[in-house]
Amino acid sequence: MKKFGLYFLTFVMIASIAITCFACSSKEETSTGGNVLPKETRIRLATTTSLYDTGLWSLLEPLYEEEYGVELDILYAGSGVAFEYGRNCDIDVLTIHSKADELQFIADGYGMERIPFAYNHFVIVGPADDPAGIAGMSPEEAFATLAEQQDSKFISRYDKSGTHTKEKAIWAAAGYNYSDIESSGDWYVKAVQGMAPTLLMADEVGGYTLSDIGTFLANQGDLVSLVDSGSIMLNVYSVIAINSSKCTSMSSASVAGANDMVEFLTSDEVQELIDNYGAEQYGQSLFTACYGNEPTE
Amino acid sequence: MDDLWGAFVQAIHLIVSRDPDVMDIAWRSLWIAAASTAICVVVCLPLGSLIHFNRFRGKHLLLSLLQTLFSMPTVVVGLFVYIMVSHSGPLGMLNLVFTPTAMVIGQTILIIPMMLGLVISAFSGVDKAVMETATSLGANRLQAYTVNIKEAKFPMMTAVAMGFGRAISEVGASMIIGGNIVGYTMTLTTGINRYIQMGDLEQAFALGVILMFMALLINIAIYLLQKRRQYVWFPS
Amino acid sequence: MVPVIEAKKLSHAYDKRNILKEVSLSLDRGDALALIGPNGSGKTTLLRLLDLLERPYSGRIYFNGDDVTRSGRRRLHARRRMALVHQKPIVFNMNVFNNVACGLKFRHVDRKIVHRKVERILELVDMSDYRNRDARMLSGGEMQRVAIARALVTRPEVLFLDEPTANLDPASVSKVEDILARIISRGKTAVLMTTHDMAQGQRVARKIGVLINGEILQIGSPGDIFFAPVSKRVAEFVGVENILPGTIVSKENDLAIVNINGVEVQVITDLAQSENVHVMIRPEDITFARTRDASSARNVFQGVINRIIPLGPLTRIEVDCGISLLGVVTTRSASEMELKTGSNLYASFKATAIHVIKRG
Numbered sequence: 001m002k003k004f005g006l007y008f009l010t011f012v013m014i015a016s017i018a019i020t021c022f023a024c025s026s027k028e029e030t031s032t033g034g035n036v037l038p039k040e041t042r043i044r045l046a047t048t049t050s051l052y053d054t055g056l057w058s059l060l061e062p063l064y065e066e067e068y069g070v071e072l073d074i075l076y077a078g079s080g081v082a083f084e085y086g087r088n089c090d091i092d093v094l095t096i097h098s099k100a101d102e103l104q105f106i107a108d109g110y111g112m113e114r115i116p117f118a119y120n121h122f123v124i125v126g127p128a129d130d131p132a133g134i135a136g137m138s139p140e141e142a143f144a145t146l147a148e149q150q151d152s153k154f155i156s157r158y159d160k161s162g163t164h165t166k167e168k169a170i171w172a173a174a175g176y177n178y179s180d181i182e183s184s185g186d187w188y189v190k191a192v193q194g195m196a197p198t199l200l201m202a203d204e205v206g207g208y209t210l211s212d213i214g215t216f217l218a219n220q221g222d223l224v225s226l227v228d229s230g231s232i233m234l235n236v237y238s239v240i241a242i243n244s245s246k247c248t249s250m251s252s253a254s255v256a257g258a259n260d261m262v263e264f265l266t267s268d269e270v271q272e273l274i275d276n277y278g279a280e281q282y283g284q285s286l287f288t289a290c291y292g293n294e295p296t297e
Numbered sequence: 298m299d300d301l302w303g304a305f306v307q308a309i310h311l312i313v314s315r316d317p318d319v320m321d322i323a324w325r326s327l328w329i330a331a332a333s334t335a336i337c338v339v340v341c342l343p344l345g346s347l348i349h350f351n352r353f354r355g356k357h358l359l360l361s362l363l364q365t366l367f368s369m370p371t372v373v374v375g376l377f378v379y380i381m382v383s384h385s386g387p388l389g390m391l392n393l394v395f396t397p398t399a400m401v402i403g404q405t406i407l408i409i410p411m412m413l414g415l416v417i418s419a420f421s422g423v424d425k426a427v428m429e430t431a432t433s434l435g436a437n438r439l440q441a442y443t444v445n446i447k448e449a450k451f452p453m454m455t456a457v458a459m460g461f462g463r464a465i466s467e468v469g470a471s472m473i474i475g476g477n478i479v480g481y482t483m484t485l486t487t488g489i490n491r492y493i494q495m496g497d498l499e500q501a502f503a504l505g506v507i508l509m510f511m512a513l514l515i516n517i518a519i520y521l522l523q524k525r526r527q528y529v530w531f532p533s
Numbered sequence: 534m535v536p537v538i539e540a541k542k543l544s545h546a547y548d549k550r551n552i553l554k555e556v557s558l559s560l561d562r563g564d565a566l567a568l569i570g571p572n573g574s575g576k577t578t579l580l581r582l583l584d585l586l587e588r589p590y591s592g593r594i595y596f597n598g599d600d601v602t603r604s605g606r607r608r609l610h611a612r613r614r615m616a617l618v619h620q621k622p623i624v625f626n627m628n629v630f631n632n633v634a635c636g637l638k639f640r641h642v643d644r645k646i647v648h649r650k651v652e653r654i655l656e657l658v659d660m661s662d663y664r665n666r667d668a669r670m671l672s673g674g675e676m677q678r679v680a681i682a683r684a685l686v687t688r689p690e691v692l693f694l695d696e697p698t699a700n701l702d703p704a705s706v707s708k709v710e711d712i713l714a715r716i717i718s719r720g721k722t723a724v725l726m727t728t729h730d731m732a733q734g735q736r737v738a739r740k741i742g743v744l745i746n747g748e749i750l751q752i753g754s755p756g757d758i759f760f761a762p763v764s765k766r767v768a769e770f771v772g773v774e775n776i777l778p779g780t781i782v783s784k785e786n787d788l789a790i791v792n793i794n795g796v797e798v799q800v801i802t803d804l805a806q807s808e809n810v811h812v813m814i815r816p817e818d819i820t821f822a823r824t825r826d827a828s829s830a831r832n833v834f835q836g837v838i839n840r841i842i843p844l845g846p847l848t849r850i851e852v853d854c855g856i857s858l859l860g861v862v863t864t865r866s867a868s869e870m871e872l873k874t875g876s877n878l879y880a881s882f883k884a885t886a887i888h889v890i891k892r893g
Contacts, residue, residue, distance in 0.1 A: 448625060
């Protein structure tokens with residue numbers, strides 16, 4: 001029994017390892033033309049959902065891949081998860097919109113530097129008839145009104161995304177303790193969803209929510225933008241290459257790819273593309289390119 | 298409602314017109330689940346034979362353990378494998394995180410307990426005398442195990458079908474391990490997840506229809522195999 | 534000549550129950566031994582140990598002189614030269630031809646040779662026309678013939694059969710017994726068969742062994758077993774219904790007188806005077822009459838009928854002559870003699886029909 005068992009287990013282990021190794025180094029089909037590429041030239045980027053939901057990455061991905069001759073793997077993640085991936089050294093570069101967290105990330109040594117490349121604004125959206133009457137208010141006032149009345153529902157992303165972080169910042173600016181808000185009742189709905197489903201939810205229940213302008217325009221439904229000014233609503237997107245000194249598992253190709261991404265996003269051609277993105281379809285472009293200058297207002 | 302129906306119609310159109318993105322996702326789901334199932338079969342048939350046909354201390358404990366692992370939550374497996382293959386984890390140097398290969402590993406781990414349990418239970422349905430008869434006819438271990446496997450052909454095939462079914466319909470492990478990268482690690486299940494998140498109902502429906510269709514085929518296969526199990530042992 | 538299979542003091546236990554107690558036996562090439570015994574006596578266990586399917590708790594097994602008790606490799610090789618047919622007909626989920634070919638396929642025999650051998654054996658068991666049939670669809674008797682063919686095709690040196698006809702209908706039973714007779718008459722294979730049917734043992738085999746409670750109590754020709762059982766237990770099992778305890782009170786040459794409860798019975802024996810003995814008389818050897826015959830039997834006793842049990846064409850009679858005797862007559866005779874409970878009856882039996890063994 002012992003002898004036979006050993007033979008078999010050995011055979012099985014060898015077979016499994018062989019299959020795994022074969023699969024590891026084998027060619028993989030991709031939807032981008034079925035290119036046959038060895039594994040190392042895959043660059044991993046984690047992006048905040050709003051850059052993806054607006055369709056911006058669908059535009060930029062093939063351009064990047066063609067220009068640098070690599071496969072770009074895009075991980076769709078809320079900012080919170082993106083930072084986690086970064087800390088695990090499982091990605092090469094990030095595009096997110098959560099300044100405070102970004103600075104912390106870099107301070108912890110995981111990111112090289114933070115390079116803003118685009119911005120837009122957040123907006124508070126709601127039903128066309130605006131039952132809470134917040135249209136035209138400042139963001140802080142609008143939030144305060146909703147918290148006082150508690151008649152209309154507010155849908156929160158509640159998922160540690162950049163949008164959620166911004167929402168919490170507005171609550172703080174309006175003088176509220178966030179832990180009070182999140183436990184204050186049924187009017188405050190915790191969606192724990194991406195931006196598009198959150199907007200859908202707000203649309204269905206006739207509630208309000210905070211959204212970046214880009215995703216909102218792409219998923220408007222019957223909602224209208226009610227509050228769109230206020231410096232707190234500034235939404236800056238940055239690209240951060242992962243620091244290979246901290247993440248020593250990064251291959252040279254990955255480091256190059258990350259730097260290429262930074263170069264790509266800040267290149268004149270791409271900046272122009274970003275700047276004009278959505279203009280035709282939505283009547284206004286969804287992003288404004290930074291052209292090297294981080295906006296403060 | 299109007300919107301949903303329209304989306305559904307669009308979805309059918311995507312399928313029928315063999316939209317390349319949809320086909321890519323469907324094919325990936327299929328081959329990842331197939332690879333996992335195949336590895337499982339290679340592991341579970343010999344391992345199941347060894348466990349079932351030999352007495353050893355702790356056998357009961359092992360069988361109970363397998364039973365409890367049957368319905369392991371997929372996210373638990375996903376998390377476990379992710380922690381292992383992440384670059385910050387012990388197997389990081391293999392560069393497997395966010396790859397289809399790692400997804401195969403994850404699904405394999407997920408379905409091994411189930412398939413092993415079903416293989417062993419298939420053997421239980423074979424008369425003990427079959428093993429003895431084979432042995433007394435001069436079969437060595439391997440030959441005797443093969444005879445038993447052939448005797449339990451239909452329950453074995455059911456086990457394979459069920460394993461495949463679980464693999465192709467799981468989302469937790471694939472999501473966490475694969476990262477749901479479009480064109481690389483997105484499967485039917487994770488894809489539905491993404492498209493709902495993005496509000497792309499037609500795509501979500503298209504994937505959903507294909508997935509349900511596959512599930513239906515698998516269930517029909519299992520049903521037919523179960524029916525063939527009934528045979529008459531003792532006439533007169 | 535070295536016996537083809539030999540067991541020395543085999544003991545075995547399951548769950549702390551002793552199944553076999555120091556069993557020894559041996560078979561030469563061409564021997565045919567039937568082991569008879571009640572259910573639970575260890576017949577199946579003994580066969581499984583001899584066919585090397587399990588290792589015995591203690592004792593040794595020799596195959597053609599080689600000790601095959603322990604070594605796995607030796608056991609596999611020896612096992613391949615023996616075969617076992619189970620009580621329950623077992624066939625694999627394939628057609629008859631493939632079933633029979635199994636053993637040869639395990640030995641990696643060339644396909645053409647397999648074909649030839651299988652065809653030949655199918656003829657022996659009268660199953661040639663069934664070669665392509667799904668073995669699962671056969672009747673019990675047909676399945677068992679397939680099992681026998683499958684066992685034989687590999688030319689085993691020993692063929693074990695565990696109650697091969699126990700689950701079959703009478704027509705199939707005689708077919709199988711015919712096949713076994715053919716095999717035995719060829720003289721090439723040693724055959725060891727277990728059965729709980731004594732008559733079958735007598736029909737099929739040349740030697741009979743009695744296995745009761747894990748011990749072999751006697752091995753001998755059918756005549757020895759039935760008419761000269763060596764112990765009370767064997768006698769009881771083989772249907773000697775009159776087993777009477779007594780003491781030899783006088784002895785003259787072979788002739789002795791045994792005192793049983795005050796009744797004196799004349800017997801032929803070479804045991805000595807004063808020995809405590811069991812006197813055994815088969816029911817068939819007792820003759821009944823309503824009058825004291827001038828019969829040649831030395832033993833004639835008068836008694837009273839205690840019980841009459843009709844059993845179809847035969848009737849059993851229990852008579853109390855100071856000793857309790859069980860005899861059997863034809864039902865016709867019983868009615869001609871007008872036998873009734875309580876009637877007087879004379880029972881007589883020859884001294885030569887009595888078997889005497891030591892008691893205690």
